[in-house]
Amino acid sequence: MAQDFQLPTTHRVLQLISTEEPLQVKTIPTPQPGPGSAIVQILVTGVLSYSGEIYNGKRQYPFPKPFVPGASAVGRLIAVGPDATMSLGQLVLLDCAIHARDDPSAVMLSGIVEGFTEASRKLMHGEWRDSTYAQYTKFPLENCIPLNEERLLGSPSTGGFGYRVEELVHISRLLVPYGGLSDVGLKAGETVVIAPATGPFGNAAVRVALAMGAGRVIAMGRNESALKELSASNARVYTVKITGDDQADTQAITKLGPVDVFFDISPPMAAHSTHLKSAIASLRHGGRVSLMGGIKTDISFPYASFMHRNLSLKGTWMYTRYQMLSFVRLIESGLLPIGKGSGLIVERKFGLEDWKEAFEAASVAGINEVVVFVP
Template sequence: MAQSFQLPKTHRVLRLISTEEPLQVQTSPTPQPGPGNAVVKVLAAGVISYSGDVYNGKRRYPFPKPFVPGSTAIGRVVAMGPDATTLTPGQLVLLDCTIRGRDNASAIILSGLVEGHNEASRKLMHGEWRDSTYAEYTKFPLENCIPLNEEHLLGPSSAGGLGYCVEDLIHMGLDDIGLRPGETLIVAPATGQFGRSAVCVALAMGAGRVIAMGRNEIALASLSALDNCVITVKITGDEQADAETLKKLGPADAYFDISPHGAASSTHFQSAIAALKHSGRVSLMGGPRGGVLFPYVDIMRRNLTLKGTWMYTRAQILSFVQLVDSGLLSLGEKGGVTIEGKFKLEQWKEAFEAASVAGPEKTVVIVP
């Protein structure tokens, strides 16, 4: 749906000055396009469940101050740099929040959230990519603007479309461990927003069986209802008993871990690893703080592969969008996820509070 747009001289942003004071809605000069980037009008930006604890300093995430927070978003391209070859004004795009150094693979930031873990990453966020998507307009790298088939994704079913709304597309990596059709995958913990998404993606990729682990019985029941291929296992805290329960389901091919901040002492790591077949694979994408114990000798003797992956590559995002566009992966209400709330920039506090209690089956967005 190509349209003609002009950039205003100023726009409204949600700016964090300090973690010790409330965020502020301010008027700021509108970003301008240049080589390697595009300016996008933000339609909806996601809010993660722990946003409040990040921006009030409780989680101690490193980021420059002041800056404009944000997350993955959906928007329309307004203007592009002179080296853009595929994007067009008015085009609907997914803004992937994982920004990488073009000349340094280890330089990675999460736009609007964390400045990464080395000097090269910090240079990205303290410079060109300081401001994120909680704003009316944002500037993003060309490679992070993922084109979306608007007519098909948002079009009515009567015209052959999928009937999504823009906010559904916010939820737009299991191939880092080579998940293949027919394989059995353990997802743990699967009862949070990211874990639930991993279960859905695995099903769309053709997993023969997905074993979803977690402690929340209501969330586990919801996962069971997704598909007959989903089997749930409650994490009891008894490492050996949980391992035996998993083994009775047959040896798993792979284990995808998306453990949260405080899960370092959980027993599910060892239980899931014990249930893998010889030459099984483990993908670590969570964020536990502190050391996690792994059975070194058992991993060595069974020829297991452990792979750490922080966020996703552009190729993985493109594959994900293709799954959605094909209809194999359902989003929004079709995928069992409803929009809990849409909030303006001025309502940032209410948005953060809503996201903190929304649960894995609901999503919260900021609509500048």
């Protein structure tokens, strides 16, 4: 571990000036720590599959301009404010979901979106404007999650898992469905329907549900080859193809039930998919629904059925700090492997100047792969 924790006066960043022009690699002054913050040297940061559509304006995400984009990352504490208790050199996961300290409902995603309230916008337009596509970044202390370096990166001969540092980026994707599954209290031995399960976050949800002890995971999707791969991955995974016939799909699910939990991670284009109706219809009395998808339009649901079957509906955007800490313990326990042999992949690494290639690679990456920047 490097022992020189001197901050350079300047550092390189990938900066967005406008969605109408290409991103630029620039050299800017290195931020300084203050109370409640830390300066982190970025070792590796993830690239979302739709990053290109965020920063060219296609997705119309609101954020200030100019700013330094980014996502969750892994880095090392280089400087801290006077109220910090962590040691310099600590390996940390930088969580992109930044909450206002005085208003938990004010949430923005660092480097991605400023949120949906005036309070959340204040966070990104102020102290936390710049994110992790940089050599160094300033982050809230509570978003610097300590990682057990000896356990995660250490040699198996000494009790470690031998992960590569870039493989730790998988944690940030897996953490998202953990928030929703945790919120509806998924218990060991229960049956959960995950739909659609053939995308990156749906696939992650399958892994997380198994690690949380689900007795049976029913993965729904349209991609038959992806469903076949999921079925072969674990004896507790069963699959149901979304056919568009909601009654037939409900029957296919209930043959594998009774179902305790339905976890939905639908993309925006799935607003009219029949899987929502099928999965809800398959729930047992007292079943729970977790919504974590990106559907923008209103969705109807069977009011009387919800009432008579005592169903619960819970929406979750991201996760809480407690859930983050709990999930990191799950990773450090080894119950959810992320390294070689787990099927999770990190093969494509890019420098900041290769951002176009990184965004393109991420857009076509497999559901088990993450693409990363190494600043």
